[in-house]
Amino acid sequence: xxxxxxxxxxxxxxxxxxxxxxxxxxxxxxxxxxxxxxxxxxxxxxxxxxxxxxxxxxxxxxxxxxxxxxxxxxxxxxxxxxxxxxxxxxxxxxxxxxxxxxxxxxxxxxxxxxxxxxxxxxxxxxxxxxxxxxxxxxxxxxxxxxxxxxxxxxxxxxxxxxxxxxxxxxxxxxxxxxxxxxxxxxxxxxxxxxxxxxxxxx
Amino acid sequence: xxxxxxxxxxxxxxxxxxxxxxxxxxxxxxxxxxxxxxxxxxxxxxxxxxxxxxxxxxxxxxxxxxxxxxxxxxxxxxxxxxxxxxxxxxxxxxxxxxxxxxxxxxxxxxxxxxxxxxxxxxxxxxxxxxxxxxxxxxxxxxxxxxxxxxxxxxxxxxxxxxxxxxxxxxxxxxxxxxxxxxxxxxxxxxxxxxxxxxxxxxxxxxxxxxxxxxxxxxxxxxxxxxxxxxxxxxxxxxxxxxxxxxxxxxxxxxxxxxxxxxxxxxxxxxxxxxxxxxxxxxxxxxxxxxxxxxxxxxxxxxxxxxxxxxxxxxxxxxxxxxxxxxxxxxxxxxxxxxxxxxxxxxxxxxxxxxxxxxxxxxxxxxxxxxxxxxxxxxxxxxxxxxxxxxxxxxxxxxxxxxxxxxxxxxxxxxxxxxxxxxxxxxxxxxxxxxxxxxxxxxxxxxxxxxxxxxxxxxxxxxxxxxxxxxxxxxxxxxxxxxxxxxxxxxxxxxxxxxxxxxxxxxxxxxxxxxxxxxxxxxxxxxxxxxxxxxxxxxxxxxxxxxxxxxxxxxxxxxxxxx
Numbered sequence: 001x002x003x004x005x006x007x008x009x010x011x012x013x014x015x016x017x018x019x020x021x022x023x024x025x026x027x028x029x030x031x032x033x034x035x036x037x038x039x040x041x042x043x044x045x046x047x048x049x050x051x052x053x054x055x056x057x058x059x060x061x062x063x064x065x066x067x068x069x070x071x072x073x074x075x076x077x078x079x080x081x082x083x084x085x086x087x088x089x090x091x092x093x094x095x096x097x098x099x100x101x102x103x104x105x106x107x108x109x110x111x112x113x114x115x116x117x118x119x120x121x122x123x124x125x126x127x128x129x130x131x132x133x134x135x136x137x138x139x140x141x142x143x144x145x146x147x148x149x150x151x152x153x154x155x156x157x158x159x160x161x162x163x164x165x166x167x168x169x170x171x172x173x174x175x176x177x178x179x180x181x182x183x184x185x186x187x188x189x190x191x192x193x194x195x196x197x198x199x200x201x202x
Numbered sequence: 203x204x205x206x207x208x209x210x211x212x213x214x215x216x217x218x219x220x221x222x223x224x225x226x227x228x229x230x231x232x233x234x235x236x237x238x239x240x241x242x243x244x245x246x247x248x249x250x251x252x253x254x255x256x257x258x259x260x261x262x263x264x265x266x267x268x269x270x271x272x273x274x275x276x277x278x279x280x281x282x283x284x285x286x287x288x289x290x291x292x293x294x295x296x297x298x299x300x301x302x303x304x305x306x307x308x309x310x311x312x313x314x315x316x317x318x319x320x321x322x323x324x325x326x327x328x329x330x331x332x333x334x335x336x337x338x339x340x341x342x343x344x345x346x347x348x349x350x351x352x353x354x355x356x357x358x359x360x361x362x363x364x365x366x367x368x369x370x371x372x373x374x375x376x377x378x379x380x381x382x383x384x385x386x387x388x389x390x391x392x393x394x395x396x397x398x399x400x401x402x403x404x405x406x407x408x409x410x411x412x413x414x415x416x417x418x419x420x421x422x423x424x425x426x427x428x429x430x431x432x433x434x435x436x437x438x439x440x441x442x443x444x445x446x447x448x449x450x451x452x453x454x455x456x457x458x459x460x461x462x463x464x465x466x467x468x469x470x471x472x473x474x475x476x477x478x479x480x481x482x483x484x485x486x487x488x489x490x491x492x493x494x495x496x497x498x499x500x501x502x503x504x505x506x507x508x509x510x511x512x513x514x515x516x517x518x519x520x521x522x523x524x525x526x527x528x529x530x531x532x533x534x535x536x537x538x539x540x541x542x543x544x545x546x547x548x549x550x551x552x553x554x555x556x557x558x559x560x561x562x563x564x565x566x567x568x569x570x571x572x573x574x575x576x577x578x579x580x581x582x583x584x585x586x587x588x589x590x591x592x593x594x595x596x597x598x599x600x601x602x603x604x605x606x607x608x609x610x611x612x613x614x615x616x617x618x619x620x621x622x623x624x625x626x627x628x629x630x631x632x633x634x635x636x637x638x639x640x641x642x643x644x645x646x647x648x649x650x651x652x653x654x655x656x657x658x659x660x661x662x663x664x665x666x667x668x669x670x671x672x673x674x675x676x677x678x679x680x681x682x683x684x685x686x687x688x689x690x691x692x693x694x695x696x697x698x699x700x701x702x703x704x705x706x707x708x709x710x711x712x713x714x715x716x717x718x719x720x721x722x723x724x725x726x727x728x729x730x731x732x733x734x735x736x737x738x739x740x741x742x743x744x745x746x747x748x749x750x751x752x753x754x755x756x757x758x759x760x761x762x763x764x
Contacts (some may be wrong), residue, residue, distance in 0.1 A: 012528055012532075014528070014529070014532045014560065014564060015564075017560065018533075018560060021536060021557065022538050022539045022542070024534050024539070025539040025540075025542035025546065026542055030478075035471065056524075056607055056609055056610075057610055058606075058610060058611070058613075061610060083524040085524075101644055104527040104528075105527060105530040105533070105535070106531065106533040106535075107534065107538070108534070108537075108539065109538070111538070
């Protein structure tokens with residue numbers, strides 16, 4: 001777990017300290033930020049972890065920070081802490097992808113459970129991302145036309161349909177298919193299709 | 203002698219000459235008197251002098267009735283009068299006439315005129331009270347005239363003297379009336395004997411029964427509210443040394459009932475040739491009705507202010523609930539951490555101490571939050587105390603911390619350096635600040651999210667005043683609303699009662715200050731209207747009493763409040 005970092009963003013120093021105590025007691029390493037801005041400037045996307053975020057903060061609120069993270073295509077799991085049951089805010093936070101909205105004061109067991117789930121999700125997400133990266137590397141050498149064709153094959157289209165759509169001969173399509181099987185070291189079209197789906201081409 | 207008489211007669215313009223004789227109408231006796239009066243002793247007097255002496259009013263009195271009527275009339279007119287009686291007409295009854303007149307109209311002199319003089323007769327009648335005894339003969343005419351003039355002049359002087367006495371009596375009555383109607387008393391302190399004399403309602407005003415005053419300064423001081431004794435002593439000593447007018451407000455406490463009265467004394471010391479003060483005189487006015495009216499007004503304002511605070515409570519309570527969550531969260535987190543550490547079997551002493559220290563601190567913080575709110579809505583009479591205005595503003599910002607945080611407002615607080623204590627009611631001034639801050643928050647919520655909402659609260663010291671400014675960078679207030687801002691029930695917001703600013707202004711004014719919207723300078727109304735103006739600035743001032751020289755102000759303020 002030690003490579004994970006729990007980022008605590010709260011403008012109240014006492015809250016930050018006490019959250020740090022809880023996380024420390026449960027063996028999580030953590031880092032504290034006094035504002036959303038400080039977090040945005042210091043946080044490194046490459047580091048696995050999750051964020052515990054106070055919803056209400058002066059200047060930039062937790063909700064705004066969440067929006068910015070999503071705009072930056074960061075999928076860092078976010079646990080939102082809120083002072084009181086504000087349903088619309090909770091709904092908006094969940095829609096923005098917060099994995100949990102917890103009401104203060106939060107039971108430490110509930111918090112730790114949420115952190116575990118968040119880190120677990122972050123792990124899965126990162127493994128998936130890593131795999132996608134590997135696939136992307138494998139797909140790198142393909143020409144744009146080959147990539148297009150791979151996507152079409154993955155959706156289960158026949159050579160004839162593809163030829164008709166792309167306005168080329170069936171023979172050309174077959175040639176490309178053979179080329180794809182060879183390049184990606186796949187034994188059949190089903191395998192190609194699975195690759196394409198995992199790489200996000202289909 | 204002659205010129206002296208002439209001066210006297212000239213200074214008194216005649217009078218009534220009641221002519222008593224046998225003739226019912228104008229007869230020879232009248233004629234004789236007319237001649238006598240028109241014939242001046244100083245024969246060379248000019249016409250002007252004669253005119254000045256002119257008005258002699260000859261009243262014929264042929265009967266007792268007409269004599270009575272004539273003399274009654276003369277008395278009513280407080281007009282010099284003389285009875286000139288012809289001895290011939292009365293003969294033996296002359297003595298009785300004189301006695302009658304002297305009995306009934308003791309001030310009016312009687313001159314007896316006779317054609318044939320007799321020393322014994324004259325002696326008898328003069329003894330009976332006649333003013334003069336004149337022989338009426340041709341060669342004695344000027345003498346008769348002079349006798350009448352002199353007697354009239356003498357009577358006029360008597361009347362003048364009586365009038366002066368009456369006037370003194372009248373002015374004394376005036377003074378008594380003023381003293382009683384205006385609740386005013388006079389004191390006169392003879393420093394040599396130590397005796398203090400009180401006049402008017404002073405005993406009543408000082409809470410004493412009539413005759414109870416011991417006529418000493420100590421006896422006076424015993425009637426004072428104990429808190430006011432040192433101030434009075436200081437002011438008396440100061441007036442004595444500086445020779446300035448003494449003016450001091452103090453309270454008296456009735457010995458038996460404990461009733462408080464508010465009085466103001468104004469007076470001065472008198473100094474002898476050696477420069478030594480020997481006497482102090484002055485007046486004391488009863489301010490109780492005014493003070494009570496002020497107190498009633500204060501009480502009413504306090505009640506309205508209390509109601510408005512209750513109205514603000516809903517606003518503050520949601521913030522408070524939120525704010526309380528902070529310390530509670532910290533406490534819960536600390537407990538959770540400690541539990542986990544204990545479960546892990548690792549809870550070092552230093553760590554445990556740090557955790558419980560944090561718990562303790564946060565519990566105190568929660569307590570303070572609740573206390574602050576409880577103070578804010580408490581139902582106690584207003585009380586003015588010397589407060590650190592910076593601290594009062596800081597507390598108000600604390601009360602509004604959550605609403606400000608929720609609205610995402612960036613707060614800047616600029617306290618005043620070197621600010622002396624300000625006499626104020628902490629809760630009421632905080633209420634003013636809460637109202638202003640709440641208005642600012644709502645104004646800024648009206649602006650689009652494109653800019654950061656900023657609130658700056660500053661305290662500054664001006665000459666004799668402290669000033670608090672609340673500035674927000676919201677859209678500003680429409681120029682056409684400026685005049686109506688402080689009206690009750692005026693609000694630009696649909697869900698508002700519109701009492702906040704009206705009550706705030708009343709509160710500030712009851713503190714001797716003023717609250718106003720600060721107009722943005724150099725901005726035309728169309729631009730100022732809801733555009734990207736300089737936001738809104740409200741400011742209020744409070745008087746500062748910081749030196750000994752201003753101590754009276756503080757005492758007055760304190761007594762007015764308590």
